[in-house]
Amino acid sequence: xxxxALAALRDVDGVFGSFVVNRxxxxxxKDLPAVFEDRVLAEVGPRLVRLHDTLAAGxxxxxxxxxxxADHKLHVRVLNNGLLCVLTSNQANxxxxxxxxxxxxxRVDPAIVEAAPRAIGSQTPAPPTASQAPPSVQRKPGxxxxxxxx
Amino acid sequence: MTLSAxxxxxxxxxxxRVSVNGATLADFVQMECLAxxxxxxxxxxxxxxxxxxFDGGQILHAISGDHVGEAAALxxxxxRDGAVEPCNVGWPDQPTIHANWQSLLLTxxxxxxxxxxxxxxxxxxxxxxxxxxxxTKQPTKAEEKEMSAPPSLSFANFAAVVRLDxxxxxxxxxxxxxxxxxxxxxxxxxSELVGNMLGMEGFVALECLFGDERLLMHRERTGNLVALKAxxxxxxxxxxxxxxx
Numbered sequence: 106x107x108x109x110a111l112a113a114l115r116d117v118d119g120v121f122g123s124f125v126v127n128r129x130x131x132x133x134x135k136d137l138p139a140v141f142e143d144r145v146l147a148e149v150g151p152r153l154v155r156l157h158d159t160l161a162a163g164x165x166x167x168x169x170x171x172x173x174x175a176d177h178k179l180h181v182r183v184l185n186n187g188l189l190c191v192l193t194s195n196q197a198n199x200x201x202x203x204x205x206x207x208x209x210x211x212r213v214d215p216a217i218v219e220a221a222p223r224a225i226g227s228q229t230p231a232p233p234t235a236s237q238a239p240p241s242v243q244r245k246p247g248x249x250x251x252x253x254x255x
Numbered sequence: 256m257t258l259s260a261x262x263x264x265x266x267x268x269x270x271x272r273v274s275v276n277g278a279t280l281a282d283f284v285q286m287e288c289l290a291x292x293x294x295x296x297x298x299x300x301x302x303x304x305x306x307x308x309f310d311g312g313q314i315l316h317a318i319s320g321d322h323v324g325e326a327a328a329l330x331x332x333x334x335r336d337g338a339v340e341p342c343n344v345g346w347p348d349q350p351t352i353h354a355n356w357q358s359l360l361l362t363x364x365x366x367x368x369x370x371x372x373x374x375x376x377x378x379x380x381x382x383x384x385x386x387x388x389x390x391t392k393q394p395t396k397a398e399e400k401e402m403s404a405p406p407s408l409s410f411a412n413f414a415a416v417v418r419l420d421x422x423x424x425x426x427x428x429x430x431x432x433x434x435x436x437x438x439x440x441x442x443x444x445x446s447e448l449v450g451n452m453l454g455m456e457g458f459v460a461l462e463c464l465f466g467d468e469r470l471l472m473h474r475e476r477t478g479n480l481v482a483l484k485a486x487x488x489x490x491x492x493x494x495x496x497x498x499x500x
Contacts, residue, residue, distance in 0.1 A: 153449060174459060
């Protein structure tokens with residue numbers, strides 16, 4: 106759901122992709138080229154949350170921020186339930202992007218709560234119940250070179 | 256603005272003769288200061304003429320019309336077009352400018368911002384609020400005073416301005432520097448880390464929006480960080496131009 110909503114941002118020229126982290130920095134969804142691994146985003150998320158907390162430390166709530174680098178920008182929109190982050194080139198149409206981000210934020214924000222965190226790290230997921238356990242947990246013990254594998 | 260790096264006054268000097276069209280005086284000042292040259296330049300714009308003296312990466316002295324020193328430098332930096340050429344004029348006995356060049360450029364940019372802001376017409380929020388020709392509101396005395404006031408040459412219109420060296424030491428500050436400095440230093444560090452992780456090198460700036468307030472921070476080539484707080488409706492185009500963003 107979040108990935109589909111984020112894909113709309115690519116309609117704006119110069120947008121490479123986007124991702125969403127929840128309030129703890131855990132990855133809630135992404136629409137990025139495969140080169141951006143979840144492992145990297147799991148480290149980026151908590152830092153973005155710390156950046157938000159630092160900027161908001163003065164008492165005024167942060168609405169958005171843009172980090173400018175030599176050739177790229179990272180736009181961050183503060184949502185009720187997390188942060189929407191968009192990677193663009195320096196030439197991206199800022200006005201079109203602002204509108205696209207506003208529309209996407211409305212769709213993504215409620216979905217962050219429902220999305221299971223994808224990030225490794227800051228959040229410890231609740232232990233799964235028997236019915237929710239992934240198939241790999243329920244497999245039978247195997248044998249490798251004559252030894253039982255638990 | 257046309258810049259000539261090696262003019263007829265320096266015929267035997269090594270190096271290229273460069274002529275650049277479209278440059279600004281801010282570009283020129285940055286170039287000369289970064290080159291740490293010791294040279295005087297004549298700046299002409301329409302019927303105005305001024306001189307700027309550079310030495311050891313700073314603006315040492317300036318003359319323009321009735322002004323000398325910092326006031327002359329700020330006067331010259333307001334000129335929008337003209338020509339710059341090196342010249343051999345008498346060197347001053349003492350420096351007349353003690354502010355660093357970054358501070359002068361920032362002050363000049365802010366003055367330009369403020370003078371431009373007075374020309375802006377607010378966009379009407381609702382059609383019904385647009386005054387009809389016979390209902391045009393007369394400005395109050397306070398508004399008249401503000402509109403006719405000369406552009407400020409200070410940071411008075413920014414809630415806070417701070418410049419930090421690469422180690423986080425405060426070099427210049429105005430306003431709530433004690434609160435702003437650590438926020439700026441840590442935010443820039445986090446931004447650089449995030450950028451590096453995502454493969455985006457060369458942190459240049461961070462711009463933040465807080466309701467009715469903006470925070471703009473910029474990493475200079477020297478590694479220093481400059482940050483300023485402004486109202487959300489304040490025109491920062493000249494500051495952005497100065498920062499190269």
